[in-house]
Amino acid sequence: MYPLESKIEAQIFQIDKPRPTLIFPEATDKRVVLAASRLSHIAQLILLANKDEVYQVLKTATDFTERRIDYFMHQVKIIDHLKEIDRKKQFANEMSRLSQHKSWEVSYQQALKLMDRANYFAILATRLGYADAVLGGLTMTVTEFFTPCLQLLQQDKTVFEMVIFALPDEHPEVPYQYNVAVFADVAINTEMDAEKLADIAVGTCKITRDIIPPDDMEHIYGAIVSYSTKGSASGPSVEMVRKAGDKIPEKLTALVQQDPIYDSIKIESELQISCALSTEAAAFKLKDKYQPDSAVGKANVLIAPNLDLGNFLYHIYALRYPESKRVLISGGLHNQAIDFSRASTVEDIVLGAKALILGLKKEPTYQHTPNDYFFPRCRVLAINPGSTSTKIAIFKGEVEESRTSLTHSADELQQFERVVDQYQFRKQVILQELKNQQIDLQGLDGIVARGGLLAPIKGGTYQVNEKMKSDLLQAKYGEHASNLGAIIASELAKEIGKPAYIVDPVVVDEMTEKAKITGFKEIKRISLWHALNQRAVAKNYALEMDKLYEELNLIVAHLGGGITVGAHHRGQAVDVNDGVHGDGPFTPERSGMIPLESFLDLCQKEQFTIDELKRKIHGKGGLVALLGTNDVREVEQQIETGDQQTKLVLDAMIYNVCKQITSLIPAFEGEPIDAILITGGLAFSNYVVSEITRYLSLLKIEIRLYPGEKELEALRSGVSRVICGEEEALEYQGEHIK
Numbered sequence: 001m002y003p004l005e006s007k008i009e010a011q012i013f014q015i016d017k018p019r020p021t022l023i024f025p026e027a028t029d030k031r032v033v034l035a036a037s038r039l040s041h042i043a044q045l046i047l048l049a050n051k052d053e054v055y056q057v058l059k060t061a062t063d064f065t066e067r068r069i070d071y072f073m074h075q076v077k078i079i080d081h082l083k084e085i086d087r088k089k090q091f092a093n094e095m096s097r098l099s100q101h102k103s104w105e106v107s108y109q110q111a112l113k114l115m116d117r118a119n120y121f122a123i124l125a126t127r128l129g130y131a132d133a134v135l136g137g138l139t140m141t142v143t144e145f146f147t148p149c150l151q152l153l154q155q156d157k158t159v160f161e162m163v164i165f166a167l168p169d170e171h172p173e174v175p176y177q178y179n180v181a182v183f184a185d186v187a188i189n190t191e192m193d194a195e196k197l198a199d200i201a202v203g204t205c206k207i208t209r210d211i212i213p214p215d216d217m218e219h220i221y222g223a224i225v226s227y228s229t230k231g232s233a234s235g236p237s238v239e240m241v242r243k244a245g246d247k248i249p250e251k252l253t254a255l256v257q258q259d260p261i262y263d264s265i266k267i268e269s270e271l272q273i274s275c276a277l278s279t280e281a282a283a284f285k286l287k288d289k290y291q292p293d294s295a296v297g298k299a300n301v302l303i304a305p306n307l308d309l310g311n312f313l314y315h316i317y318a319l320r321y322p323e324s325k326r327v328l329i330s331g332g333l334h335n336q337a338i339d340f341s342r343a344s345t346v347e348d349i350v351l352g353a354k355a356l357i358l359g360l361k362k363e364p365t366y367q368h369t370p371n372d373y374f375f376p377r378c379r380v381l382a383i384n385p386g387s388t389s390t391k392i393a394i395f396k397g398e399v400e401e402s403r404t405s406l407t408h409s410a411d412e413l414q415q416f417e418r419v420v421d422q423y424q425f426r427k428q429v430i431l432q433e434l435k436n437q438q439i440d441l442q443g444l445d446g447i448v449a450r451g452g453l454l455a456p457i458k459g460g461t462y463q464v465n466e467k468m469k470s471d472l473l474q475a476k477y478g479e480h481a482s483n484l485g486a487i488i489a490s491e492l493a494k495e496i497g498k499p500a501y502i503v504d505p506v507v508v509d510e511m512t513e514k515a516k517i518t519g520f521k522e523i524k525r526i527s528l529w530h531a532l533n534q535r536a537v538a539k540n541y542a543l544e545m546d547k548l549y550e551e552l553n554l555i556v557a558h559l560g561g562g563i564t565v566g567a568h569h570r571g572q573a574v575d576v577n578d579g580v581h582g583d584g585p586f587t588p589e590r591s592g593m594i595p596l597e598s599f600l601d602l603c604q605k606e607q608f609t610i611d612e613l614k615r616k617i618h619g620k621g622g623l624v625a626l627l628g629t630n631d632v633r634e635v636e637q638q639i640e641t642g643d644q645q646t647k648l649v650l651d652a653m654i655y656n657v658c659k660q661i662t663s664l665i666p667a668f669e670g671e672p673i674d675a676i677l678i679t680g681g682l683a684f685s686n687y688v689v690s691e692i693t694r695y696l697s698l699l700k701i702e703i704r705l706y707p708g709e710k711e712l713e714a715l716r717s718g719v720s721r722v723i724c725g726e727e728e729a730l731e732y733q734g735e736h737i738k
Contacts, residue, residue, distance in 0.1 A: 002178045004166040004325045008211060008354045012042050013544060015361040018398035019043050021369040022353060023131035025118035026139045027078070033057040035349035037064075040075040041543040043357055044375045046131055048118040051078045071548055074726045077374050081121040087373075088115040091124035095152065104151060119145050123152050126336055129370030133356055135349070137339040146339040158199035159332035161187035161339070162207065163314050164355075166325040175277035175299075177217060182208050182301040184331070186314040187339070190307055194243035197224060201244065201303040202251045203331045205265045208301055210362055211327070211355055214264055222267035223276035223299035225309070229285050230270055238270065241305050245269025266295040276302060327355045335359040368399055378723045381441075381492070382715040383430065383449040385484040388413070390426050394439060395716040403712065404433055419479045420472065423487045430488065447493045448719035449485030450711060451505020453478040455734050456527060459508045459535055459573070461718040463729040464490045464500040471734055482506065501729060503718030504532040508573065515575040515667070528578045529564035530680070536714035537679045537706045538568050545674075552674045555664050557657065557692075559682035560709070561630060562618070563587040565660045567667035575667040577660060582617045585656030588630035588682075591621030592656065623653065632685055639687075654688055658695040675702040683707035 020043055024032050027047035033054055036045050047054060051073070058069045081088070092111035099105040106114070114120040119140060126134045134153075136145045150159060162184035171179050184204040189196055205222040212220070224245060228238040248267050255262045274281040279297030283290045290296065304310035318326065326348060330337055338352050360366050369375065377397025384391040388410075393403040406429050408422075416422045434441065451462070452472050462468070464486045470476075472483045482505070489500035508531035516524045534556040535549075542549040550571030557565045563585055566576035577584030586592035603613065616625070624630050626649045627638075638646040661676060676696065682688050684707045693703055722729045 001168050001325065002166040002180050002216075004164070004180075004327065005351055005354060007213065007216065008327075008351070008358050009042065009544070011211075011213065012354065012358050012361060015358075017361045017366065018368045020132040020357055020360045020366070021046065021130070021375060022357075023122045023125055023134050024048065025122035025134065025136050025145075027118075028053050028057075029138055030057050030060075031138060031344065031346050031349055034061060034346045035353065036076060037061075037068075037072050038346075038350050038546050039353050039357075040072060041546060042354065044369065045076040046122075046125070046374055047076055047078045048081045048122060049078055050080065054078055067550065068548060079374070081118060082116060084121070087125070087130070088112060088121065091115050091121060091128065094124060094128060095120070098152060102151075120148060123148050123337075127152050127154075130373055132360055132366070132369050133336050133338070135338045135340065135353060135356070138342060138344055138349070142339070146337075149333070149337045149339065153333055153336045155334070156199070156203075156332040158196045158203070159188055159330065160185040160196075160200045160203065162200075162204045162329050162331055164208065164211065164327040164329070165317055165321070167317075167321055168323050171321065177298075177300055180212065180217070180300060181317065183310055183313040183317075184301075184303055185307060186304075186310040186328075187307070192240065192306055194240050194247060197240065197244035197303065197305060198247035198251060200331070201248060201267050201269070201301075202255060202265075204303060205267060205301050206255060206262060207329055207331055207359065209262060209265055210359060214261065217300070218264060219295075219298075220265045220301060221295035221298045222265065222301040222303060223271045223295055224267070224269040224303040224305060225273050225276055226270045226305060227272060228270055229272045229275045229282075230289065232272075232285070237305055241270045244305075268295040268299070271296060271299070273302070325351060327351045329355055329359075335363060368397060372397065376724065378445040378720050379443055380716050380719055380723075381434075381444050381447045381489075382712045382719075383447070383485050383489055384711050384715070385426060385450065385481045385488070387481045390430065390484075391712060392430055392433065393712040393716070394437075395713075395720075397720075400713075402437055402439075404437075406430065406433060418475065419481055420475055420483055420487070423484050423491070426484055427488045427491055430492070441492060441496045444496060444498065446498060446501065446719050446723050447489045448501045448503060448715045449489035450482050450532065450715065451502035451507070452483030452485060453480050454505055454507050454732065456507050456509030457505070457732065458510060458730070459504050459531060460730045461501055461503045461722050461727070462505075462732050464493075464502060465732055467734050468502075468732040477507070480506075499729075501719045501722065503715050504535050506531055508535075510572040510574060511576065512574050512667075525583060526578050526581070527573070527576055528580050529566060529573070529576045530558035530560075530562070530579065530709075531573070532711050532714050533679060533709045534558055534564070534566050534568070534573070534576075536710055536717065537677050540706065540710075541675060541677055541704060553668050553671055554675055554677055555661055555673060556677045556679065557661055558680040558709075559587075559657065559678065559688070560680040561587060561589050563590070563592075563657060563660075563680075565657070565664060567664040569668055569671075575664055580618055585660050586622040586653055588623045588632060588653075589621060590618045591616060591625070623649065632682055632688065636685065636687055650687075651691065654691045655695065658692055661692075661696065662699070673699075673701050675704055677704050677706060679706040680709060681707075 022043045023046040025048050026032055027049035058064045092108055092115050095111040096108040122134045125131045163186050165181045167179040185200050201222055201224055205220045209220045224241050226238055226241045227233055275285050276299040282297035335356050338356055380395045382393045388408055390406045394401040454471055454477055468486055472487055486502050493500035506528055509527040511527050538554050538556050539549045542552055554568040556568055562579040564577055564579035566573040582591055584592055635646055635650050683705050721727045
């Protein structure tokens with residue numbers, strides 16, 4: 001069966017826009033609650049219901065643990081709309097205004113009374129931008145739900161309903177390519193004319209193109225069906241179909257001007273169903289008029305000239321193939337509503353919602369939910385200090401408003417004896433940049449920074465306190481540019497009377513005790529790794545899988561100038577290599593593990609100082625020592641010239657990375673591993689990734705790529721969860737918290 005749901009969701013994640021807001025007026029229905037639990041990772045959800053009722057529904061679901069229930073209840077907004085007095089007044093005002101001089105005209109008082117009904121409250125919330133779409137019809141009649149949608153929501157001149165079926169494999173692939181069949185109009189237009197029919201044909205094919213990627217279905221072939229094939233019969237219905245066919249070329253041309261992708265749509269009119277679906281029947285019927293390159297005989301989208309036929313096709317396929325996957329879509333409403341049938345299953349709701357979300361995110365006008373009353377969009381400054389630069393970004397909710405990398409020259413930095421002494425200088429550089437961008441600190445809801453070298457702590461978001469600042473100012477656990485983050489954030493936050501935060505610093509320590517023991521009694525392995533990016537990638541994968549991070553077993557490999565590989569066992573990084581001090585594979589600029597006796601012999605022979613040795617371990621080791629560069633792109637260019645020695649060195653690094661990955665399998669104590677996630681700058685390299693995939697193919701574990709790093713985004717995400725009340729900030733105590 002064509003994987004309709006995964007194809008839709010993959011496209012949703014590819015579009016870098018914030019999650020839209022969906023509102024469900026029938027949220028006491030078990031199907032809605034269960035569907036919502038599978039949608040919160042891709043949409044902000046408003047359930048008009050009582051919290052206790054929602055909780056009881058989840059309690060009766062066999063696959064919901066208390067942790068998962070708690071997570072869901074924090075992710076969604078469960079609203080008693082009867083208590084939203086100001087909103088009800090605003091919505092009633094708007095409904096009364098819209099209804100003037102219409103057959104359904106209502107006074108303000110009448111409208112205010114209607115706002116007690118969840119359906120009217122949800123529809124007006126959508127109209128006024130508190131939500132992006134309303135999903136209903138599961139327990140309400142058309143008159144109760146969809147008629148008010150048509151009255152109150154913006155729409156095109158033609159509104160219709162279409163359905164996409166992914167048919168089971170038992171259905172012969174002929175006539176439908178990939179067993180994907182599309183029918184319209186299936187529910188709305190009781191009276192049809194040529195203009196409507198042409199709009200429905202083009203609109204249905206456009207939506208189908210938006211949902212089915214061209215890589216899967218090169219062309220969308222539409223057919224307006226009839227009892228006549230190209231003049232074989234006559235009658236009022238046939239005449240209407242012909243007129244509709246005449247209007248289609250102009251509409252398709254306008255569509256292609258919007259986006260060339262729609263050039264893959266071909267539509268034919270006036271075809272009997274046999275000629276629409278079968279090239280043999282079409283060739284026999286049309287003879288020399290048959291054109292193999294047209295949609296004739298290859299239709300995967302059938303447009304019915306009347307509601308009787310459209311509704312029949314929908315229900316006969318739904319009854320004949322109950323195991324099929326089907327998506328019901330309301331066309332012409334700008335992705336603002338779905339009217340589900342009362343027989344809809346949880347699967348139908350999930351698929352319909354995902355198709356709507358994809359449609360919303362593909363709308364050029366969609367940027368974010370206009371009104372953030374239900375889901376406040378916190379404005380956050382994120383700070384990531386590096387050795388010679390400071391990256392900053394401003395986020396409003398999930399939207400990145402600006403990003404800047406502030407470079408600091410060697411001359412500017414050499415005046416400071418210690419790294420930590422730079423904090424006032426870097427703070428002023430940040431303030432000047434914010435001034436240049438006309439950004440007022442007072443407009444921020446929070447400030448967050450990359451954490452530095454602190455005492456080992458568990459993962460999470462920490463409020464910066466005096467103990468943390470003291471440890472960083474003293475460089476108690478080591479000097480590093482990241483130490484500056486919390487200090488600068490605290491200084492800036494103090495000016496606006498807000499707390500400052502850090503998220504998942506490099507010292508996050510969740511390693512098991514047995515993972516720390518070495519053969520040297522005096523030495524233990526320590527946890528010093530890309531905690532921020534690794535945990536962000538792991539949580540992102542969990543969202544994509546509709547799972548909790550705490551439910552998964554993952555190996556995450558961050559491949560950059562430094563390389564760390566972590567075993568994430570159900571939400572804890574139980575083993576990870578120290579990416580700074582010589583643990584793990586060699587990297588573009590770090591030596592990695594080396595034979596100890598040979599190392600000692602070399603030290604004795606060359607009389608290296610401690611500082612020289614440290615530079616060889618990190619900074620001047622790895623590819624820098626072996627090839628004179630830390631840039632893998634340069635290395636690959638050398639390999640392309642036929643340099644076999646360079647290839648050998650790069651292959652050796654990749655081989656050692658794979659050894660590090662496989663060495664973590666015992667960390668899961670026999671439990672299956674869900675995926676291996678590759679992130680960092682080297683994940684952009686096709687050569688590196690293909691070789692890792694080849695080496696690890698025997699494991700039969702999914703390998704998924706997350707190229708680059710999303711550290712500023714991870715900082716924003718972590719602090720937003722605290723500001724929005726989804727989790728509490730942790731307290732730094734200067735000691736290891738298990």
